[in-house]
Amino acid sequence: MSAYILYRHRDIPNLNQLDVYQKNGGFEAIKKAIKTMSPAAVLNEVKDSGLRGRGGAGFPTGMKWSFLPGNLWPHYVVANADESEPGTFKDREILESNPFQFLEGLMLAAYAVQANDAYIYLRGEFWQIARRLDTCIEELYAEGLLGDKLFGTKYSLRLHTHLGAGAYICGEETALLESIEGHLGQPRLRPPFPATFGLFGKPTVINNVETLTNLPPIIEKGAAWFKTLGTEKSPGVKIFSLSGCVNKPGNYELPLGTTFRELIFTHGGGIPDGRTIKAIMSAGASSVIVPADDRALDTPMDYESTQANLNAPLGSASVIILDDSVNMAWLVNKTVHFFRHESCGKCTPCREGTYWMSHLTRRIAAGEAAPDDIDLLNIVARQMQGKCLCALGEFSTMAVTSGIEKFRADFEKLVNH
Amino acid sequence: MAEIKFSISSNDPLAKPELKKIIDEVIDRNKHLNGATMVVLNELQSKIGFISRPMQVYVAQRLGIPVSQVHGVVSFYSFFTTSPRGKHTVKFCLGTACYVGGIPQIIEKAKQILGVEPGQTTEDGEITLEVCRCVGACSQAPVVVIDEDLHGRVRPNKFPQLIKSIQPGQE
Numbered sequence A: 001m002s003a004y005i006l007y008r009h010r011d012i013p014n015l016n017q018l019d020v021y022q023k024n025g026g027f028e029a030i031k032k033a034i035k036t037m038s039p040a041a042v043l044n045e046v047k048d049s050g051l052r053g054r055g056g057a058g059f060p061t062g063m064k065w066s067f068l069p070g071n072l073w074p075h076y077v078v079a080n081a082d083e084s085e086p087g088t089f090k091d092r093e094i095l096e097s098n099p100f101q102f103l104e105g106l107m108l109a110a111y112a113v114q115a116n117d118a119y120i121y122l123r124g125e126f127w128q129i130a131r132r133l134d135t136c137i138e139e140l141y142a143e144g145l146l147g148d149k150l151f152g153t154k155y156s157l158r159l160h161t162h163l164g165a166g167a168y169i170c171g172e173e174t175a176l177l178e179s180i181e182g183h184l185g186q187p188r189l190r191p192p193f194p195a196t197f198g199l200f201g202k203p204t205v206i207n208n209v210e211t212l213t214n215l216p217p218i219i220e221k222g223a224a225w226f227k228t229l230g231t232e233k234s235p236g237v238k239i240f241s242l243s244g245c246v247n248k249p250g251n252y253e254l255p256l257g258t259t260f261r262e263l264i265f266t267h268g269g270g271i272p273d274g275r276t277i278k279a280i281m282s283a284g285a286s287s288v289i290v291p292a293d294d295r296a297l298d299t300p301m302d303y304e305s306t307q308a309n310l311n312a313p314l315g316s317a318s319v320i321i322l323d324d325s326v327n328m329a330w331l332v333n334k335t336v337h338f339f340r341h342e343s344c345g346k347c348t349p350c351r352e353g354t355y356w357m358s359h360l361t362r363r364i365a366a367g368e369a370a371p372d373d374i375d376l377l378n379i380v381a382r383q384m385q386g387k388c389l390c391a392l393g394e395f396s397t398m399a400v401t402s403g404i405e406k407f408r409a410d411f412e413k414l415v416n417h
Numbered sequence B: 001m002a003e004i005k006f007s008i009s010s011n012d013p014l015a016k017p018e019l020k021k022i023i024d025e026v027i028d029r030n031k032h033l034n035g036a037t038m039v040v041l042n043e044l045q046s047k048i049g050f051i052s053r054p055m056q057v058y059v060a061q062r063l064g065i066p067v068s069q070v071h072g073v074v075s076f077y078s079f080f081t082t083s084p085r086g087k088h089t090v091k092f093c094l095g096t097a098c099y100v101g102g103i104p105q106i107i108e109k110a111k112q113i114l115g116v117e118p119g120q121t122t123e124d125g126e127i128t129l130e131v132c133r134c135v136g137a138c139s140q141a142p143v144v145v146i147d148e149d150l151h152g153r154v155r156p157n158k159f160p161q162l163i164k165s166i167q168p169g170q171e
Helices: A018-023 A028-036 A039-049 A061-066 A090-097 A099-112 A124-143 A173-180 A209-213 A215-221 A223-227 A260-267 A303-310 A328-342 A348-365 A372-384 A391-406 A408-415 B017-030 B036-048 B053-063 B067-076 B096-100 B103-114 B159-164
Strands: A076-081 A117-122 A158-163 A204-208 A237-244 A250-255 A277-285 A289-291 A318-323 B088-093 B127-132 B144-146 B149-151
Touching: A018 A099, A018 A124, A028 A099, A028 A215, A039 A061, A039 A099, A039 A215, A039 A223, A061 A204, A076 A099, A076 A173, A076 A209, A090 A099, A090 A124, A090 A209, A090 A237, A099 A117, A099 A124, A099 A158, A099 A204, A099 A209, A099 A215, A117 A124, A117 A173, A124 A158, A158 B036, A173 A204, A204 A209, A209 A215, A215 A223, A237 A260, A237 B096, A250 A260, A260 A277, A260 A318, A277 A328, A277 A391, A277 B096, A289 A328, A289 A391, A318 B096, A328 A348, A328 A391, A328 A408, A328 B096, A348 A372, A348 A391, A348 A408, A372 A391, A372 A408, A391 A408, B017 B036, B017 B053, B036 B053, B036 B067, B053 B067, B088 B103, B096 B103, B103 B127, B103 B159, B144 B159
Parallel strands: A076 A117, A076 A204, A117 A158, A237 A318, B088 B127
Antiparallel strands: A237 A250, A277 A289, A277 A318, B088 B144, B144 B149
């Protein structure tokens, strides 16, 4: 494996200290951008690199930036550090161990769209990390790397951290904006999209922590270099969070297009206790449950292939491994209860749907269900699909419909006992 | 905005001068911020330990926003509590990886040892059990968070040892 790009702290000790980060090329990219490149040139470089959002949707980052109108000001940039998807723990490591590369990336994004204020929204559980980030930001002000008239130009930039308070839904970008504004974290109806009506009603770009952390190396080494990594349509490296029934759970930075087999067996050390792998959830609790056959294991993990081969979005690439001791009906019950608890209550399909699904899955898992309940559960889930205000509602049905489709026997075992 | 009259019981934080001072300080320091509500409530939760009804009314008055808005935010986010908690909290992560990793058995063990269910506080007011959604440490599943410390790869037979440090008379 070549040198790390995002997890550089694994090669360089104490990279979370400003002087160490600077000695290792830190803040050269932002200096180069502000001093020698126009905002449009930065945007185009990122567009050319083909970088896609690492939060889950995989939307091209440069294109997202280009949607901001030039005649509405001010612009804002928001870093989404509300890493709440069960099974996802990649951003935590960046924020703890390589925070300056993330901050530099955020600064680059802000410069590209000419925002003078950028916000970092962290989940409430990250309060210690938020405190450390505040210290990092203070250091940058003291060094003249943040504040007014950066590097002798007219450009000024301020960074602000903002803590959530324990709500999964706030990872959804419009709910996140509501939360920063001090309201309930409930998603907004779109359109208007955040690109025109975002934070405090102004044009806003929202990017994931990992996406932003990719920016300094892209500006430093260029789009052409970035494209040599990963696949043609999904360039770059990705951090895969591996957890569940596997010998070596953890974060693995690998090129996009690495197969599930390589991640699980070469890097993750295989399945413990001599058990066999039964299923994979590739995008945390929001994921469809994929039977771990050869076809699935040999699928490259990039945005196109997992969708095409397995009908499963790669999402945030939080790969949860399930072995043959796990009953999928039981797993679906846990997943549905999670979503029922986290449903914000704004739209009816999700609020009522997760409620009814949770009753059915509980009955099935407890062995109290009638045979018809499996189909009823499937119908409730399918009724929700395509009707929810935001993606959370859709996600809550993923494990249900795929679980029943692929592992019906697990459900029947609990019903016909 | 008309001042809302409300009664404050003698054990409410607002009735205790030293706590009232903290509450005022937090509000004064943050009230000018865009989106001050969350910032103020977050700080009050961590400094006072909970946000009582009278405190919610007081925050709304001081920030010049409706009480319903403050109460809405308090009841929406799971971090905010409206009644006092035990001196220590033990949280069990219910994320997918922790479930697969065996958190249900650990919760059972805790119920046996402490005699309370998640959501309840022991009779001596020492320990509150809580469940929480994924804390983002899935590689260390199953995870138990005691006060502010995260403990990973907890096994049911190791759990009694783990909570000894916060049980009174067992230090």
